[in-house]
Amino acid sequence: MTLGRVGIWSIELRMGDPGEVREAAAELDELGYGALWIPGLGGGDILGDSERLLKATRSTAVAVGVLSIWRHHAAEMAAGHNRLQRDYDHRLLLGLGVSDPAAAHAAGRPYRPLADMGTYLDLLDQAPDPVPADQRVMAALGPNMVQLAGKRTAGVHPFMITPEQTAALRGLLGTGPLLAPYQAVVLETDPDKARTTARGFLGTFLGMDHYARSMIRQGFTEDDLIGGGSDRLIDSVVAWGDTDAIDKRIRAHHQAGADHVCLHVVGARSPMPRTEWQELAPLIRQHHV
Structure with missing residues (x-):
């Protein structure tokens, strides 16, 4: 499966108006983005939402x-995944x-992340329609x-x-x-406005224990986590500024060993950030290999 060097990560492509989602996905395909990433959020019909994007596109991966x-039974995910693979190339x-301990406890289970993930992978391997290892990734941080x-x-799809x-x-x-990091993007050149926008989205995650531990592992301090994130933290994990600044951050990830970088536009001017996606599209060619 080819993801290309640059993709789009979008809540809007999962939660937006279905008609506009289809139009936007088709446009992103035409613009040349290698992959469209959608979040799992609180569960729901993730395979159905994936199929909507697959149906709207010709070559872009989903x-x-x-x-x-x-929140998703392994056997059901395996069966649905394999059907979509057959139907959409x-x-x-x-x-x-x-996820986190609260999600495990809501499912009536203790939280043993490494063992739990190993068990889930076993179930995908043992399903009547197994999911091959090269068709699945993990949101690993530790x-x-x-x-x-x-x-x-x-491989891995790490966040923040x-x-x-x-x-x-x-x-x-x-x-x-595969190493495909998530990268939040704010197309705003004013530092105060850009950082305020970034904190509005990422601040919640900094209050979650597993993300807080990730930040500490990356060299930040407890003080950096306060108030939605210090300037130092925000500037380090969010790419803000003009397209040249975004290009510099993408290039830094690639030079560090990333195969693919997923851009999440934060603080868009409209509910579906098509203008920002268009603005970022020239960067695809600059990072094509």
């Missing part, structure tokens, strides 16, 4: 980034995450989970990381597995 293993990448992803999936952390993850994975 990736789930990522579904919670606590093997363009679907299934992303998996262990070293043990990253190494599991490298052994049993196509710096290019320096991309380099560290590449070191853990080695040269083979």
Whole structure:
């Protein structure tokens, strides 16, 4: 499966008006983005939402980034995934995450992330229609989970990381597995406005224990997590400014070992950020290899 070097990560492509989602997906396909990533959010019909994008596009891959293993039965995901692969030229990448203790407890289970993910991968392997390892990725952040992803999936789709952390993850994975980091983007050149917009989206995640631990591993302090994130943290994990600034951040991830960078436009001027996606599209050619 070919993802290209640059893709789009979008809540809007999952939650937006169905007609506009189809139009936007078709346009993104024409613009040349390598993959369209949609989040798992609180569950729901993730495969149906993936199929809507697959049906609207011709060559762009569709990736789930990522579904919670606590909200979707492995056998159902495997059967649905395989049907979509047959029907749409093997363009679907299934992303998996262990979420957090609250999600596990809501499912009536203890939270043992490494063992839980290993069990879920076993179930995908043992399903009547197995999901091959090269058609699934993991939202791994910690070293043990990253190494599991490298052994049993196509690779990792990490959230809210710096290019320096991309380099560290590449070191853990080695040269083979896929490394496709999420990258929040704010197309705003005013520092105060850009950082305020970034905090409005990322601040919630900094209050979650697993993301807070990830930030600490990346060299930030507890003080950096306060108030939606310090300027230092925001500037490190969010690419803001004009398209040249965004290009610089994409290039930094690629130079650090990323295969594919997923751009999430934050603070768009309209409910479906098609204008921003158009503005970013020339960067695809600059990073084509």
